[in-house]
Amino acid sequence: MAEDIANSGTLPDSVDTRLPPKDAPLLRIDAVEKRFGGFVAVDELSLEIRTGEFFALLGPSGCGKTTLLRMLAGFESPDRGRILLNGQDIAAVLPHQRPVNMMFQNYALFPHLSVAGNIAFGLKRAGLPGAEIADRVAEMVALVKLEGLEKRRPDQLSGGQQQRVALARALARRPQLLLLDEPLAALDKKLRESTQLELMALQRRLGTTFVIVTHDQEEAMTMADRIGVMESGRLEQVATPRQLYEAPVSRWVAEFVGDINIFEGTVEARDGGRLTIATRDAGAIVAAAPRQPGETTRICVAIRPEKVRLSRRGPVADAVEIGAINRLEGVVTDVSYLGGLTGYTVKLDDGALVRASMANIARLDIDSYAAGQRVVAWFSPDDCVVLER
Amino acid sequence: MAARASRLTRFNIAALALGFAFLYLPIVILVIYSFNASKLVTVWGGWSLRWYGDFFNDQAMLAAAWMSLRVALVSATAATLLGTLAAVALSRGGHFRGRTLFSGMLYAPLVMPEVITGLSLLLLFVALDAERGFWTVTIAHTTLTMCFVAVVVQSRLGSLDRSLEEAAMDLGCDPVRAFFAATVPLIWPAVAAGWMLACALSLDDLVIASFTTGPGSATLPIRIYSEVRLGVKPEINAICTLIIGVVTLVIVAASLASKLSSARGESAAPL
Ligand SMILES: Nc1ncnc2c1ncn2[C@@H]1O[C@H](COP(=O)(O)OP(=O)(O)OP(=O)(O)O)[C@@H](O)[C@H]1O
Ligand SMILES: [Mg+2]
Numbered sequence: 001m002a003e004d005i006a007n008s009g010t011l012p013d014s015v016d017t018r019l020p021p022k023d024a025p026l027l028r029i030d031a032v033e034k035r036f037g038g039f040v041a042v043d044e045l046s047l048e049i050r051t052g053e054f055f056a057l058l059g060p061s062g063c064g065k066t067t068l069l070r071m072l073a074g075f076e077s078p079d080r081g082r083i084l085l086n087g088q089d090i091a092a093v094l095p096h097q098r099p100v101n102m103m104f105q106n107y108a109l110f111p112h113l114s115v116a117g118n119i120a121f122g123l124k125r126a127g128l129p130g131a132e133i134a135d136r137v138a139e140m141v142a143l144v145k146l147e148g149l150e151k152r153r154p155d156q157l158s159g160g161q162q163q164r165v166a167l168a169r170a171l172a173r174r175p176q177l178l179l180l181d182e183p184l185a186a187l188d189k190k191l192r193e194s195t196q197l198e199l200m201a202l203q204r205r206l207g208t209t210f211v212i213v214t215h216d217q218e219e220a221m222t223m224a225d226r227i228g229v230m231e232s233g234r235l236e237q238v239a240t241p242r243q244l245y246e247a248p249v250s251r252w253v254a255e256f257v258g259d260i261n262i263f264e265g266t267v268e269a270r271d272g273g274r275l276t277i278a279t280r281d282a283g284a285i286v287a288a289a290p291r292q293p294g295e296t297t298r299i300c301v302a303i304r305p306e307k308v309r310l311s312r313r314g315p316v317a318d319a320v321e322i323g324a325i326n327r328l329e330g331v332v333t334d335v336s337y338l339g340g341l342t343g344y345t346v347k348l349d350d351g352a353l354v355r356a357s358m359a360n361i362a363r364l365d366i367d368s369y370a371a372g373q374r375v376v377a378w379f380s381p382d383d384c385v386v387l388e389r
Numbered sequence: 390m391a392a393r394a395s396r397l398t399r400f401n402i403a404a405l406a407l408g409f410a411f412l413y414l415p416i417v418i419l420v421i422y423s424f425n426a427s428k429l430v431t432v433w434g435g436w437s438l439r440w441y442g443d444f445f446n447d448q449a450m451l452a453a454a455w456m457s458l459r460v461a462l463v464s465a466t467a468a469t470l471l472g473t474l475a476a477v478a479l480s481r482g483g484h485f486r487g488r489t490l491f492s493g494m495l496y497a498p499l500v501m502p503e504v505i506t507g508l509s510l511l512l513l514f515v516a517l518d519a520e521r522g523f524w525t526v527t528i529a530h531t532t533l534t535m536c537f538v539a540v541v542v543q544s545r546l547g548s549l550d551r552s553l554e555e556a557a558m559d560l561g562c563d564p565v566r567a568f569f570a571a572t573v574p575l576i577w578p579a580v581a582a583g584w585m586l587a588c589a590l591s592l593d594d595l596v597i598a599s600f601t602t603g604p605g606s607a608t609l610p611i612r613i614y615s616e617v618r619l620g621v622k623p624e625i626n627a628i629c630t631l632i633i634g635v636v637t638l639v640i641v642a643a644s645l646a647s648k649l650s651s652a653r654g655e656s657a658a659p660l
Binding site for chain 2: 073074075094095096100101102104106108109110111112121122125126169170173
């Protein structure tokens with residue numbers, strides 16, 4: 001349901017360049033609920049994941065991501081609802097019989113086995129002949145670029161190498177579905193970024209369906225075809241990274257994913273595709289009306305910092321007059337130089353603080369503003385998202 | 390370790406020497422006198438292996454030694470099985486009702502006076518009308534040593550990462566196989582240490598064995614004790630030296646095994 005709302009958001013369909021293959025769902029999670037005592041860890045959650053998709057579960061700590069993954073792997077059983085894999089209910093199927101493999105957050109490598117022994121573990125259980133096991137291990141070792149380390153034990157490997165072994169071990173059985181629980185959390189930023197790209201390339205090459213858990217939104221956005229944002233055991237929104245960022249369905253999602261300015265207000269006038277909103281502390285703002293207009297008039301307008309532009313004089317007055325541009329005046333109070341971007345905080349004359357970020361497209365600071373300088377912050381109504389409060 | 394870190398002063402050396410003398414002087418004297426050629430325990434008559442020879446010709450002593458050895462091997466094996474199972478159940482059973490009570494009850498026999506354990510077992514065997522002998526002593530020793538094994542194994546299990554077994558299940562093992570594939574290889578040193586500890590305890594025990602044994606099936610400690618009551622023969626010194634040798638070997642092996650176990654444990658801990 002959340003997905004429908006996202007699809008019918010303010011975003012034109014053409015911007016979505018990363019649509020996953022339109023196959024039948026591999027996995028269907030149907031109103032699944034999991035309680036620990038009285039505490040609801042996963043709350044009537046429904047989700048469909050397609051074959052070959054790279055799906056990310058994103059959410060704050062303790063929202064139930066691991067619990068959901070463990071239900072898919074079979075280590076926890078849902079209290080209510082169904083989990084269907086290829087159309088079949090897998091409630092009664094034990095973990096070792098599911099065509100699903102999991103890469104554990106702490107890797108859970110067998111310390112008494114070598115790298116090759118770890119990778120071969122699941123293959124031996126599957127009863128493959130020895131020669132085939134050797135071939136498959138060699139293939140996996142090459143896949144995760146661990147050549148020459150086959151005989152090492154896990155405690156003789158670096159964190160990044162251990163993570164590759166865990167990945168190879170989980171992939172060796174050629175699962176239909178691979179679950180990854182924060183696989184990159186233990187790696188440093190550089191290694192994490194390069195591993196993200198490797199994982200994506202690997203997933204494309206193998207065509208395996210990946211479900212990855214992360215609380216790093218950049219990671220989710222980089223890798224996933226679609227992202228499910230979870231909060232307190234529920235899915236707030238399921239969407240492509242772009243839809244999630246540009247067309248969040250709720251104020252919570254808008255604030256959780258990326259940085260955003262939010263102005264609370266009430267709808268003052270409705271004029272075709274335009275809403276005029278009287279905000280509490282930023283004057284009147286014109287915004288594109290959502291395609292599915294809500295009932296409430298108490299709403300908020302959200303705008304991402306990079307869509308707010310600053311200038312000394314501002315756009316031509318005519319455009320403001322006809323409602324084609326929002327124009328807010330204020331004083332720069334804070335400047336933070338971040339290399340590629342510079343972040344500004346502007347205190348509006350009406351009281352609100354607005355954050356704007358501008359790409360540093362030139363080496364010299366001809367385009368920058370100093371604290372205390374009067375500026376005009378302006379943005380298009382099409383870049384605003386109207387959300388319920 | 391600590392001694393290496395801080396300096397060995399003269400005072401420390403003296404204190405150490407005194408402590409170790411207190412602990413080991415009696416044993417050293419016993420060992421030396423076991424090689425005494427003289428028949429009188431208090432008179433040194435030169436080196437000799439005569440008393441060792443006497444022991445190996447004393448049929449009653451040899452029978453008692455054989456009995457002790459059999460009891461130790463059988464009871465240690467049984468205690469290791471039961472103790473390991475108890476440890477697994479307690480650390481894996483989740484937080485079932487009365488779990489704390491059960492683990493408390495497992496530890497209680499550790500501090501129970503042996504006289505009480507022995508007496509209660511005797512009463513049980515009498516009530517069951519069991520013929521007292523090898524089996525009753527073996528069962529009694531299993532009861533005594535099983536909780537030691539459980540404690541050793543449980544502490545090892547507690548430090549193990551549970552997700553290893555889940556990983557094994559994920560990779561195609563049913564729960565029982567997962568236990569044998571992922572957990573047993575990591576706890577076997579602790580299990581082996583428990584077995585050796587049980588062996589040593591069983592070889593040592595006098596009190597419980599004398600409560601539960603029957604006529605004609607004395608263990609070595611019982612036999613020695615009854616001989617000593619008639620006066621200390623130098624032959625006893627020889628036997629005791631042999632026992633000390635065996636027990637020392639077993640203890641050293643057990644501590645090596647548990648060292649190996651915890652070394653494995655460090656590498657098992659994730660990152
Ligand atoms: N075995 C359990 N018994 C009781 N409560 C549990 C159990 N496992 C998880 N929970 C609770 O369920 C909630 C969800 O836990 P879960 O591990 O799924 O969170 P998460 O989203 O993976 O968080 P994180 O990002 O920190 O890993 C938490 O509040 C947690 O305390
Ligand atoms: Mg988690």
